[in-house]
Amino acid sequence: MNIRKLSAGDIIESRCTRCRQVLNHRIVAMVAEKVVRVECNTCGGTHNYYPPPTAKEARAAKEKKEASPKTPRSASSTPRTSRKDPTEADRDEWRALRSSMAIDKAVVYDMNGKFRSNALVDHPVFGLGIVKLLIPPNKMQVLFEDGIKLLRCQ
Secondary structure (H helix, E strand, C coil): CCCCCCCCCCEEEEECCCCCCEEEEEEEEEECCEEEEEEECCCCCEEECCCCCCHHHHHHHHHHHHHCCCCCCCCCCCCCCCCCCHHHHHHHHHHHHHCCCCHHHCEECCCCCCCCCCCEEEECCCEEEEEEEEECCCEEEEEECCEEEEEECC
16 A cells, blocks of 8 residues: 655645634645644644544543533623734735835746745746745745745745
8 A cells, every 4th residue: 555645735634723623734834754834724724733633532522521511701801803814914914025026036936946935936827926935845835915825846
């Protein structure tokens, strides 16, 4: 049986810290062959990788929940402030960096090209972007006006 090794960009199940459920996530970072950070495909939150509970752990958690008496939560005195949408934060960052971009120094995107962090990239579909993170062996995160995209590179 041939088992394919996981790499950045692959889909994997993980416990989401925001959704509080086991959901599909995209692998964002790995150390050696170990998954370290993931991005939830449902809510878009990025967090450390938490493997789904085993059947034994799930049973124990269910028994513990049923055994503990429920206590109502008290209302907080201050209203909750909503979090800023992550894609909106990316757009704000791109707008702030836009003024310092030297368009004539932008490298035309090529799947087989080599890129560096903070390099300016000119993509035929997404437009002008900045390399934010290189993910070995052959991927990179690029911040475009529409948000962060995961692209292949050399």
